Amino acid sequence: MNIPVLTIDGPSGAGKGTVSRAVAKKLGWHYLDSGSIYRSLAISALDKQIDLQDIAKITLLAEKMHLAFECDDVLIVSLDGVNITHRLATEETGAAASTIAAYPEVRAVLLQKQKDFRRFPGLVADGRDMGTVVFADAPYKVFLTASALERGKRRFKQLKEKGIDANLDKITHEIELRDRRDRERKAAPLIPAVDAFYLDSSDLSIDEVINQVIILTE
Numbered sequence: 001m002n003i004p005v006l007t008i009d010g011p012s013g014a015g016k017g018t019v020s021r022a023v024a025k026k027l028g029w030h031y032l033d034s035g036s037i038y039r040s041l042a043i044s045a046l047d048k049q050i051d052l053q054d055i056a057k058i059t060l061l062a063e064k065m066h067l068a069f070e071c072d073d074v075l076i077v078s079l080d081g082v083n084i085t086h087r088l089a090t091e092e093t094g095a096a097a098s099t100i101a102a103y104p105e106v107r108a109v110l111l112q113k114q115k116d117f118r119r120f121p122g123l124v125a126d127g128r129d130m131g132t133v134v135f136a137d138a139p140y141k142v143f144l145t146a147s148a149l150e151r152g153k154r155r156f157k158q159l160k161e162k163g164i165d166a167n168l169d170k171i172t173h174e175i176e177l178r179d180r181r182d183r184e185r186k187a188a189p190l191i192p193a194v195d196a197f198y199l200d201s202s203d204l205s206i207d208e209v210i211n212q213v214i215i216l217t218e
């Protein structure tokens with residue numbers, strides 16, 4: 001397939017979404033926020049009071065759920081016809097997403113849904129396994145990270161700005177737990193692709209990161 005893909009993987013709060021959206025806009029490419037697919041499935045399971053350990057039921061839910069994305073400056077996500085955008089960002093949703101994302105059966109169902117985002121003229125894909133699994137053949141790959149403390153501070157500020165109640169120590173602890181689960185799982189763990197450009201954004205501004213990523217695609 002000749003449609004180019006730029007993958008941006010990394011831990012929570014590294015800046016993947018912010019950088020991916022900006023780079024996609026600059027390049028005029030499509031954007032896939034793969035985490036929002038796992039988050040939407042988690043919301044659906046929580047709403048239906050399905051036990052998050054019940055792999056068969058969660059897998060069936062993944063098969064049946066209908067997601068629609070609209071992306072301009074912000075991403076709007078509808079789940080089975082209902083706008084759930086305002087519910088995606090919470091750490092409760094992130095933690096539930098990370099629990100169900102560990103199931104290979106669930107990942108298998110969601111694989112094609114993600115591949116379908118690869119459309120002309122190109123795609124920027126953000127997640128954990130974009131460069132290692134879903135778009136392993138991508139010509140451009142970035143592993144974006146930052147120190148846990150910096151990522152905690154960023155997420156804390158972001159949640160506050162969205163009017164979501166947050167506590168810095170709790171948020172930092174929760175994202176560390178989630179990252180550990182994402183790194184240690186057997187199915188598509190969070191690891192840099194061997195051919196990824198490793199970028200630590202702890203001491204970089206958003207614009208500096210965007211510029212470094214854009215250069216890769218030139």
Ligand SMILES: Nc1ncnc2c1ncn2[C@@H]1O[C@H](COP(=O)(O)OP(=O)(O)O)[C@@H](O)[C@H]1O
Nearest residue numbers: 012013014015016017018154158201204205206
């Ligand atoms: N290099 C950076 N310096 C400072 N803040 C950043 C940087 N990159 C991202 N941010 C901020 O950190 C928060 C988390 O970024 P986000 O893109 O949602 O991360 P991720 O998608 O990796 O979880 C956002 O509020 C974003 O504006």
Ligand SMILES: Nc1ccn([C@@H]2O[C@H](COP(=O)(O)OP(=O)(O)O)[C@@H](O)[C@H]2O)c(=O)n1
Nearest residue numbers: 012013034035036038097098101127128129
């Ligand atoms: N490609 C992906 C994307 C997300 N995920 C899971 O979904 C969770 C939420 O992803 P996200 O990208 O929305 O999370 P943040 O980086 O925004 O905190 C992650 O903690 C992963 O467990 C995944 O397993 N694979």
